[in-house]
Amino acid sequence: MNDMDSRPYFFVSHSSVPISQDETQANSLLHRIYHDLLSRVIQFMVETASPPVGFIEWRDRSTMPPPSEVVQAVMSCRVLVPLYSKRYFEDRRCAAEWSLFQRRVEEVDARHSVTAPIVPAIWTPVDVAEIPEEASAIPFDPIEFGSAYAEHGLYGLASIERFRPEYLNTLDILAKRIVDIGSRVELPRGRNTFTDDVSATFSGPAGRFPLRIIISAWTSENLPEGRDHRPYGTSPLQWNPYHPNSTKSIGESAAHLVRNLGYDARLVSLDDTTFNGLLAENVPEGPGLLILDPTMLSDPDTAARVRAFDELRRPWIRVMIPMGVRGTSASDNLEHLQGHIESMLSRRSREDRLSVKEALSGIPTVEAFEAILPRLVEIASRQYLRARTTALPEPGRASSRVRLPRPALFDNGRGGEENNERP
Structure with a gap:
């Protein structure tokens, strides 16, 4: 057996939560998920699998430094598989394992452009704004696995029987990606000792993402004759669709919620400059929300x-349509407005996510608006993160293996609700 055969194909990095005395490892949820994933990785591997294919530590992970066998595994594995949760990014062992693995990537990347062989999985949902700077460059969009995975994570999918198909599909995708990137990139072994300069903490979030809140609404100056002028002001940013039940403009309400979610809210109106910027934005400047007055769809411009925006692939900009107190004209009729919306936003109307459908069907109250907005922000942020990072090739696509030289450093002798088991 050669050097490459004896190394784990993937290393599962997970945070530590004490397991109660009467539970056995064989019955733990993490144990089942790991072995289900392991069996799929073995099935997708082209080469004959030689043990150990996977590595995970089952015992108490609260001790520092990590045991020698853990350091040896993380410094020799092909792929790191961090199980993201809020607890993961607060765990010293997880930070140390990430730091050890990332050192191997950085040493090679200094000589060659290398995609870090890291395949994140969600244990429990984590907001994009909470992902540390170290992890922000790793391609990560759980929505592409399906909305159930994005909303519940592996823990939720494995816990709820009705999500069994989604659970199996998620493991298939993860296994294919582990095999795909592991077959293309081979990092050389690192040093099998833990030194004091290895970081045992994540640095914290990369900083507040700017999140644009784009308002398209009438003003008191261009409002068509016969419409109630009270929800409108001299700027589209003053539009208050929930007047008189709310005293705040919709932009002000949205900005307040967005800031509480950890983003830097930036309010703009949908003028020619903003619209042309969206058309030209092939690389996203940041996630965003387009908040649209549905009665504006009667305006040809x-x-x-x-309609042009809908035809573009700009999934990091999500559309919200408040529909508060309506007038008595035929153009304010609910069915008429919803027909306009489906016609102008036909592509987005076909999305199957419940939160997207609710946002496009006409949000009737400010309370509903406040409930839906965080879910739209999460979708926009994940799509933004996905678009701005380097996407992995499609699973299964043929690709040649990149065998990297051994850097001198390695020759000188020198990742819903939290659960009660393990993330």
Whole structure:
């Protein structure tokens, strides 16, 4: 057996939560998920699997420094598989394992452009704004696995029987990605000792993402005759669709919620400059929300803009349509407005996510708006993160293995609710 055969194909990095005395490892949820994933990795591997294919530590992980066998595994594995949760990014052992593995990547990347062979999995949902700077460059978009995985993580999918198909599909995708990137990139072994300069903490979030809140609404100056002027002001940013039940403009309400979610809210109106910027934005400047007055769709210029926007792939900009107190004209009829929305936003109307459908069907109250917005922000942020990072090749696509030289450093002798088991 050669050097490459004796190394783990993947290393599962997970945070430590004490398991009660009457529970056995064989019955733990993490144990089942790991072995289900392991069996799929073995099935997708082209080469004959030689043990150990996977590595995970089952005993108490609260001790520092890590045991020698853990250091040896993380410094020799092909792929790191961190199980993201809020607890993961607060765990000293997880930070140390990430730091050890990342050192191997950085040493090679100094000589060659290398995609870090890291395949994150979600244990329990984590907001993009909470992901540390170290992890922010790793391709990560759980939505592409399906909305159930994004909303519940592996822990939720494995715990709820009705999510069994989604659970199996998620493991298939993860296994294919582990095999795909592990077959393309081979990092040389690192040093099998733990030194004091290895970071045992994550640095914290990379900083507040700017999140644009784009308002498209009438003003008191261009409002069509016969419409109630009270929800409108001299700027689209003053639009208050929930007047008189709310005293705040919709932009002000949205900005307050966005800041509480950890983002830097930036309010703009959908003028020609903003719209042309969206058309040219192939690389995202940041996630965003387009908050649209549905009665604006009767305006030919606005209708043309909205239809053109819908035809673009800008998934990091999510659309919200407040529909508060309506007038008595035929154009304010609910069915009429919803027909306009489906016509102008036909592509987005076909999305199957419940939160997206609710946002496009006309949000009736400010309370509903406040409930839906955080879910839209999460989707926009994940799509933004996915678009701005280097996407992995499609699973299963043929690719040649990149065998990297051994850096001198390695020759000189020198990742819903938290659960009660393990993340």
